[in-house]
Amino acid sequence: MKFATLPNGTLDGRLILVSKDLTKAVDATAIAPNLLSVVQNWQAKEADLQALYNKLNTETLDAAFDFDPSACLAPLPRSPQWLDASAFLNHGKLMEEAFNTAPIADFDTIPVMYQGASDDFQGPTVDIPMPSEADGIDFEGEFGVVMAEVPMSATPEEAAKSIRLIVQINDWSLRALGPREMNSGFGFLQAKPSSSFAAVAVTPDELGDAWANGRVNMPLHVTWNGERFGEPHGSEMNFSFPQLMAHAARSRKLTAGCILGSGTVSNSARAAGSACISERRVIEKIDLGEIKTAFMKFGDTVRMQAKFDDGTDGPFGVIEQKVVSN
């Protein structure tokens, strides 16, 4: 199934189902008012939603309307928790090589993960206000999972059963603020403004073979101001989503609707490009001896779209956003 959320004046928005080909949509609030309530009551709602989704895909529904992703909010405008890993170790290794810092202890066996704000997620095409160009404004293209409840101390195998939806994310970052927050040991806070989401959240079956090994095995195509920036592939993720979920649930229950992100998609092959400016900059430092690329300016745009390996468009829709002065 494919889900999206339209504004209706509430914090959670209103639920729509989107057709498999992303052209049509239908209101689904007779089944559940919003996507958060779907994830909270999955077993009770799944069959009715699947029936309506099947009708939308196979019949001409009077209630169907043209799907407009630019009218959508984030699939979950608010979520109980936003946990973001750094599960593509190539990214961290490049950072360490460029800045000659010691590796994080156990980096390759224990995931690193921060907790971010989950109360104000941004939709796929809204302008993004930022306080200052001097903050080092950067995008980070990611994949993520939305989960049903995960009990405290769940194993990866148990956590895997709670994966309900896959999402595509732009985890906005302010790079000038990150080092001080990392050095404090308390982690990212000011360095991580509210994240943005592609309009469509999908059940794993919508990815077909691209959902395997607990990973989104798709390239994430990123352009910056209309120029190709990279298309790193999700298959190189060093920890699976179930492994990351088990890490997050070590000492706490994760309530239904929590979202866990992969961290910026990153590949060891230079030809893949990058999904964040910071990574391009460290590659320039390593390969060219100097950083050539500056961070984003007000008025800059970033576009992100996951595709299938055969080049066809992925199911999430497109993130296309402009950075503006707050």
Next chain:
Amino acid sequence: MKFATLPNGTLDGRLILVSKDLTKAVDATAIAPNLLSVVQNWQAKEADLQALYNKLNTETLDAAFDFDPSACLAPLPRSPQWLDASAFLNHGKLMEEAFNTAPIADFDTIPVMYQGASDDFQGPTVDIPMPSEADGIDFEGEFGVVMAEVPMSATPEEAAKSIRLIVQINDWSLRALGPREMNSGFGFLQAKPSSSFAAVAVTPDELGDAWANGRVNMPLHVTWNGERFGEPHGSEMNFSFPQLMAHAARSRKLTAGCILGSGTVSNSARAAGSACISERRVIEKIDLGEIKTAFMKFGDTVRMQAKFDDGTDGPFGVIEQKVVSN
């Protein structure tokens, strides 16, 4: 006003008003269904709530019932964000002295703060399940503020206008997991299980003169397994709550209902004792040359109660909890 929350099967619980002397309560759901909705709609709800609160305190209401804090959930069982500072610098200085580590850069001019989980706050007297005694189970007694919306880049003066409620918090911590997470630079995650709250959230006027300079100027009385542990005073907080709120809002909006904590209350005078075991341990290391106190075991209890300087009970009620095996 004094507010509390009773369970009703929803994530936010149901709203009650509690009398000034904490003996009586009255259902307030005719005005607002839950405390989160009050904070989200403060201006529209304040007058009606104040009128009902005045009646509860001055008349014999048929609808009033005996207030039982042990029946209460956390005042906000879920909140948009939980941001926790470390605003009593004495605590950090003791840690550095004991472990001979370098001070965090700008520690005394820029607050340190982590983002924690805000989806599963615990009530004042429930048992607290933890995965393992080997994790270094510790309590942290704190004060906190619940805010109306704070716009991005608000000044401390602007942020101060959004303070709606004061709360008392036990920020559970797993000390064996903290150092690795601090060293990773990504901050606390597994080291911070869900926090607990005293039953009653109060408007600042309920504190009288004890709410001054953006601080809760009250001693927090802590006992562990019935033995006195400390009563550090909130007045030594090195950053005010408005300063902390402005720090948190530097690059993001804080939506209505966000909670910001002070970090463990800590005083430079040894006689005050401590509000967390970790601090007692580092004081032992500094003053005695060796750590004598172990962390909590399953079955241990902790009790926290803020009092006024004249020794009378504070307005929040008592946190009294037992740690149990998950």
